[in-house]
Amino acid sequence: MSALAAEAFAVLRGVCDGMGIDHRGARLLRVRSNAVFKLRSEIVVRIATSPGAQARLPGVLAVARWLAGQGFPAVRPADEISEEPVVHGGRAVTFWHYVPASGRPTTTELGEVLRVLHRLPVPPVTLKRLADPLAQVRREAERSAVLTAAQRAWLVERIAELTERWDGLETDHPPVLLHGDAWIDNLLRRSDGHVVLCDWDGVAVGPREWDLVHTYHGQRRFGLTAQEVDAFAVAYGSDLRAWPGYSTLMEVRDMYAVGIHLRNAATDPFSRKELPRRLDSLARGEKNTRWYMAEPVTVSR
Incomplete structure (x- = not known):
């Protein structure tokens, strides 16, 4: 078990004991930007690992409740346990209702769900504006203990270049509610066959293109096929590849995908292995090198 997972279990035990929640048999489902546990009571416990989560998560919960009122297919917070994030050991913890998954959704379904999301009004909730998607990557690069001096210098310069190009992007559409x-x-x-969108930690207001680029980037780095991307574009009703800012946005998304591994590399073996793969391919200008995601874990305690 990685140090990151061990720390997550310690936080889980502490917060559940303090609230009188039975955590026996809890399963660790994922450790990335959050440690995600499933309790036997069909409650999901999400322990944030990213800086600033404590300030951001009340808005995430508020958006989830608002989406429920709109009838949008999103995961629901477990307000009966806590309506606000609980802080333990410096980590912000939220509680959600578990959604039993049955089969892998399609990119067509993702395109349809995002089309509906982006047509909703911006909710009356205080949310961040997606003005600088590389802000956190910049901070991680500046303080990372796992980078060499040369890697840090290259990253800082490259992030500055991409930020300037991002600032120059123009879109014909007003800002929308973004999943993130x-x-x-x-x-x-x-x-029952219906799909539900989960993991709203990145919710924001900004250009719709930011939500769309993840699928196109999935073909570039994570094994999605051209047919899956085409199906997504048809379902959404617009093809991002026709947008003049597409190339820049893909490069920004490439750099964004480095941030989580910069943050976790010191304590997580997978991030320690994956980070140099991503950095080396970016430094060499390779646009189609395959990247990898950690396999979901199922550790019980």
């Missing part, structure tokens, strides 16, 4: 991490793995198929 609209990747196919964040779409769950329920046992």
